[in-house]
Amino acid sequence: MTWEIVVGLETHAQLATRSKMFSGAATAFGAPPNAQACAVDVALPGVLPVANRAAVEMAVKFGLAVGARIHRRSVFARKNYFYPDLPKGYQISQYELPIVQGGVLAIQAGDGEKTIRLTRAHLEEDAGKSLHEDFHGMTGIDLNRAGTPLLEIVSEPELRGAKDAVAYARALHALVRWIGICDGNMQEGSFRCDANVSVRRTGDTRLGTRCEIKNLNSFRFMEQAIEFEARRQIDLLEDGGAVVQQTRLFDPERGETRAMRTKEEAHDYRYFPDPDLLPLVVAEADVEGIRASLPELPEARRQRFAAMGLGAQDARALVGARELADYFEACVAAAGAGQAKLCANWIIGELAGALNRAGLDIARSPVPAPGLAALLARVSDGTLSGKMAKEVFDAMWAGEGAADEIIARRGLRQISDAGALEKIVDDVLAKNARQVEDYRAGKDKAFNSLVGQVMKATQGKANPAQVNEILKARLAR
Amino acid sequence: MSLTRDQIRRVAQLARIALPAQEADVVLERLNRVLSMIDQLQAVDTEGIEPMSHALDVVQPLRPDAVTETDQRAALQAGAPAVEDGLYLVPKVIE
Numbered sequence: 001m002t003w004e005i006v007v008g009l010e011t012h013a014q015l016a017t018r019s020k021m022f023s024g025a026a027t028a029f030g031a032p033p034n035a036q037a038c039a040v041d042v043a044l045p046g047v048l049p050v051a052n053r054a055a056v057e058m059a060v061k062f063g064l065a066v067g068a069r070i071h072r073r074s075v076f077a078r079k080n081y082f083y084p085d086l087p088k089g090y091q092i093s094q095y096e097l098p099i100v101q102g103g104v105l106a107i108q109a110g111d112g113e114k115t116i117r118l119t120r121a122h123l124e125e126d127a128g129k130s131l132h133e134d135f136h137g138m139t140g141i142d143l144n145r146a147g148t149p150l151l152e153i154v155s156e157p158e159l160r161g162a163k164d165a166v167a168y169a170r171a172l173h174a175l176v177r178w179i180g181i182c183d184g185n186m187q188e189g190s191f192r193c194d195a196n197v198s199v200r201r202t203g204d205t206r207l208g209t210r211c212e213i214k215n216l217n218s219f220r221f222m223e224q225a226i227e228f229e230a231r232r233q234i235d236l237l238e239d240g241g242a243v244v245q246q247t248r249l250f251d252p253e254r255g256e257t258r259a260m261r262t263k264e265e266a267h268d269y270r271y272f273p274d275p276d277l278l279p280l281v282v283a284e285a286d287v288e289g290i291r292a293s294l295p296e297l298p299e300a301r302r303q304r305f306a307a308m309g310l311g312a313q314d315a316r317a318l319v320g321a322r323e324l325a326d327y328f329e330a331c332v333a334a335a336g337a338g339q340a341k342l343c344a345n346w347i348i349g350e351l352a353g354a355l356n357r358a359g360l361d362i363a364r365s366p367v368p369a370p371g372l373a374a375l376l377a378r379v380s381d382g383t384l385s386g387k388m389a390k391e392v393f394d395a396m397w398a399g400e401g402a403a404d405e406i407i408a409r410r411g412l413r414q415i416s417d418a419g420a421l422e423k424i425v426d427d428v429l430a431k432n433a434r435q436v437e438d439y440r441a442g443k444d445k446a447f448n449s450l451v452g453q454v455m456k457a458t459q460g461k462a463n464p465a466q467v468n469e470i471l472k473a474r475l476a477r
Numbered sequence: 478m479s480l481t482r483d484q485i486r487r488v489a490q491l492a493r494i495a496l497p498a499q500e501a502d503v504v505l506e507r508l509n510r511v512l513s514m515i516d517q518l519q520a521v522d523t524e525g526i527e528p529m530s531h532a533l534d535v536v537q538p539l540r541p542d543a544v545t546e547t548d549q550r551a552a553l554q555a556g557a558p559a560v561e562d563g564l565y566l567v568p569k570v571i572e
Binding site for chain 1 (some may be wrong): 491492493506531533535536537538539540541542543544545546548549550552555559561562563564565566567568569570
């Protein structure tokens with residue numbers, strides 16, 4: 001029996017505002033407990049919420065970036081439930097009329113790509129934080145996070161398995177950072193996902209009963225959690241059981257999902273329009289102003305990069321972050337359009353590797369884009385072999401100066417003079433008669449050994465492509 | 478439409494309102510009276526009328542994104558029954 005896994009994601013992206021959704025308290029991370037919780041956030045009687053313009057604009061920006069419908073008029077609603085870190089007894093959210101509806105996101109699926117439809121995105125406020133460590137048998141409440149603006153982005157259940165879900169989450173993560181509405185810091189909880197997972201027999205069109213896995217705060221955990229959960233549901237069904245709709249938590253230590261203790265009463269949020277907040281109206285002119293301020297989006301940029309002759313995977317990798325795409329463009333601008341592929345190879349390979357090892361963002365790369373372009377110019381004009389270029393790159397990374405300075409100082413000039421190389425090759429051939437015989441007897445390995453001898457004779461400075469050519473020509477005689 | 482005692486108990490539970498058994502019947506009767514008025518309203522023909530989410534025909538004013546509230550923890554916590562290390566303390570809750 002084959003099964004199809006169906007996943008829908010709900011993502012909470014914390015909007016990068018200075019102040020809260022409905023109050024003038026700060027949103028900065030890491031403040032002392034309750035130092036950023038004002039009278040509105042702690043829900044003193046008589047306070048009134050006033051919506052933050054920047055948060056509304058960011059929601060519109062997101063909607064435009066995914067090609068969604070922006071509702072000119074949306075409504076804030078109260079979602080009612082009791083928990084100590086929600087001092088009002090309700091969360092202000094949007095229910096029937098969200099600000100953003102529909103839209104699509106392109107994701108990588110295997111070697112190709114897929115388009116995932118979005119259901120909606122709505123504005124809401126975050127809750128506070130409960131600290132369950134022991135305070136003499138009591139729970140500590142920090143309301144700094146209460147009222148922080150969130151954009152909840154809901155996908156249609158169109159993701160088929162853990163890989164799709166992770167690809168979607170990555171694409172969404174890259175997009176919200178790209179358009180500058182969320183810092184994407186998953187450790188600090190700025191970008192968190194809940195996954196709705198169900199399974200059905202291949203070919204079925206009806207959705208199976210789903211379970212919701214809460215608070216997946218890393219891509220790796222998301223993949224593990226969805227894989228485990230799908231397996232669990234398939235095993236249940238194959239044993240003749242049934243899936244019970246419930247909320248589950250992922251335990252990274254054990255790599256499994258577990259049911260959260262279910263409350264006796266099913267959730268009933270009793271949503272209704274918040275009488276403290278008037279309908280949210282976004283003017284056409286404001287939407288057009290935001291549209292005009294949008295940067296070139298990752299999808300458009302990816303297509304432009306692909307048209308520069310890059311492979312699909314490279315083009316996608318380069319739009320993983322806006323800073324990375326900017327770096328690539330700056331490098332190509334300095335090196336020349338013909339060098340796009342060489343630039344991409346070096347940025348994705350050597351540079352990304354070095355940044356990764358050093359734990360640095362590309363924006364803080366010790367080798368700036370024009371510097372890398374200057375190095376690559378020496379690769380394409382034949383001055384440096386690939387191996388030499390790597391040596392120069394390492395020296396540039398270590399702060400030893402510009403490429404040309406390092407090349408001059410270390411005497412790293414590839415020997416490309418045909419006459420000189422021919423002489424060296426002839427010399428090597430004369431001294432290695434046996435390898436020549438072996439090669440002629442059909443032993444291809446002997447060829448590599450001869451190349452090695454030439455390299456040794458030139459301290460690695462011979463142009464490898466030319467050496468190959470000359471050797472082949474000589475041996476063919 | 479009228480409510481049952483079970484529904485009244487459930488609503489009270491959801492709203493965390495203590496409702497002693499002897500009061501349940503009184504509340505039930507009162508709420509049913511309110512509901513009968515709502516039934517009357519429901520009977521009005523609203524075909525073609527756009528639903529309102531607010532009684533006032535005005536829109537939400539927006540405030541600029543600026544931090545205007547400074548740390549008022551000491552004043553706000555002066556009225557709290559229990560605080561420690563800057564946290565509000567509440568009876569233990571476990572997920």
